[in-house]
Amino acid sequence: MKSDSTVLPDVFRICFEHYNKAKNLPTGKIKNPNEILREFDFEIKKNPADAAELFKDMQLYLKLTPNTLTPNFQNQLFSGLNQYALAGDWLTSVTNTTMATFEVSPMGTLVEKKLIEHMNRLVGWENGDGTMATGGSNANMISLLVARNKMFPEIKKEGQLNKRLIIFVSEDAHYSFEKAANILGIGLDQVKKIKTNPNGEMEPSHLEEMARVSLSVGECPFFVAATAGTTVLGSFDPIDRIHEISKKFNLWLHVDGAWGGSVLLSSRHRHHLKGIENVDSMTWDTHKMIGTGLMSSFFLTKHNGILRSSHNHGGEDYIFHESEIAEWDSGPSSLQCGRRSDALKVWLTWRSLGDIGIEIQIDNLFAMAIKAKEMILEYKELELMYEPSSLNICFRYRSVSDVNTLNKKIRHRLLEEGIFFINIATRKKETFFRLIIVHPDLNETHLYKLFSDIIRLGNKIKEETEFCMLKT
Ligand SMILES: Cc1ncc(COP(=O)(O)O)c(C=O)c1O
Incomplete structure (x- = not known):
């Protein structure tokens, strides 16, 4: 019989076993909510559950969660988990403290500060500022808030009075800017979408035109x-070109590098972010390309002290005491009061790999992305949708009829089989697979099996459809 005193070593053991095995296991069959509700007892009871019962719950939790640690997980912009990231996360949990003040989180505060200094130097900012956020979406929202409070300082106190604040993002930008515009009272209608070229890159000339029109009708474009x-x-x-326009129209320029920010570490691929040192701020998720574990999101800015002046308000009566170390408190610069010390897992991972290790990891991913593209081009059944710019490989199973539905069905079958977990996207009315090359151990064997499975399922679904049509 398991007792409360043995539960932690046992939990540690099953987590450790899970971590070691998961890399070589499939992603697991997807289940619908009702199936899970039948398999798992979610009810909180009046009487306490005993250790054995809770331990079973934990084992089942591991079993019923899709395996994201395998290279076969290609569904999101993260896959796998560096062992030092896991270690850092455990240390953060076991020390259970908050980043609000230096006195309760001296180590967490300094680890985050030093890491942000290092990241800022990679961007080209010697005296920048930054904070970790609860996600890339949240870091993007911080950029809007900081920019708004800098450009319109009265809004912090008075609220958004009679001003139509306008922000520009490309039509391929992440939806988090619209969420942020909603939260900040800017409004969805004030998020103006800039056209992108066939490669999905923002058209600077359209930005210029939109900024000019916005000013001419009395709006306040600022971001x-x-x-x-x-x-x-x-x-x-x-x-570079967007920066020129932002200067001309006095716009705060933010770079959402949630996905691609880590490319800064690669001398071979860094050119993708040419001109980054000139921008005002940046979002960077290291849990994506570097594998530091969710959530590892950073908001960075070249404007030192701007986070504190933008966010600082209240708490002096009970938490932010006057003292010679008060300036080290990160709470006043944050949107949160209690905040997890997420920096440790990133710092440990980074220390373990060094800048050089990360550069090698990223260069390998880019090389694997080229292999994936070349493999797709060799299959007559598959069609490459876009020339890859980085690690997103967009392709579909060819079909002369109902190609969108067919590809969605293939994905569904793949997820039911439970070997691969890969996402599908729809852009300009065309649906296709979005393969993400981000797991450091992903190799040609995984890709060969993925493409073969997609072709096998595509052929099978086509046959089934033809058979149904013959019957009717
Ligand atoms: C470009 C971009 N920005 C922001 C985000 C949001 O990041 P998070 O999931 O950390 O909130 C994503 C998520 O995939 C993204 O791709």
Whole structure:
């Protein structure tokens, strides 16, 4: 019989076993909510559950969660988990403290500060500022808030009075800017979409035109976000040219590098972010390309002290005491009061790999992406949808009829089989697979099996459809 005192070593053991095995296991069959509700007892009871019962719950939780640690997980912009990231996460949990003040989180505060300094230097900012956020979406929202409070300082106190604030993002930008515009009271209608070229990169000439029109009708355009690594195509907006326009129209220039920010570490591929040192701020998720574990999201800015002046308000009566170390408190710069010390897992991973290790990892991913593209071109059944800019490989199973539905069906069958977990996207009315090359151990064997499975299922569904049509 399991007792409360043995539960932690046992949990540690099953987590460790899961971590070691998962890499070589399939992703697991997807289940619908009702199936899971039948398999797992979610009810909180009046009486306490005993250790044995809770341990079973934990084992089942591991079993019923899709395996994202395998190279076969290609569904999102992350896959796999560096062992030092896991170690850092465990240490963060076991120390259970908050980043609000230096006195309760001296180590967490300094680890985050030093990491942000290092990241800022990679961008080209010697005296920047930054904070970790609860996700890339949240970091994008921080960029809007900071920019708004800098450009219109009265809004912080008075609210958004009679001003039509306008922000520009490309039509391929992440949806988080619309969410942020909603949260900040800017409004969805004030998010103006800039056209992208056939590669999914923002058209600077359209930005210029939109900014001019906006000013001419009395609006207050104040912000533009370029994307470094778009969510679907993995494209990079031309930062240099967007910067010229942002200067001309006095726009805050933010780079959403949630996906592609890590490319800064690669001397071979860094050119994708040319001009980044000139922008005002940047989002960077290291849990994506570097594998530091969710969530590892950073908001970085070249404007030192701007986070504190934008976000600081209240708490002096009970938490932010006057003292010689008060300036080290990160709470006043944050949107949160209690905040997890997420930096440790990133810092440990980065220390373990060094800048050089990360550069090698990223260069290998780019090389694997080229292999994936070449393999697709060799299959007559598959069609490459876009020339890859980075690690997103967009392709579909060919069909003369109902191609969108067919590809959606193939994905569904793949997920039911439970070997691969890969996403599908629809852009300009065309549906296709979006393969993400991000797991450091992903190799040609995984890709060969993925493409073969897609072709096998595509052929099978086509046959089934033809058979049904013959019968009717
Ligand atoms: C370009 C881009 N920005 C922002 C985000 C949001 O990041 P997060 O999932 O960390 O909130 C994503 C997510 O995939 C993204 O692709």
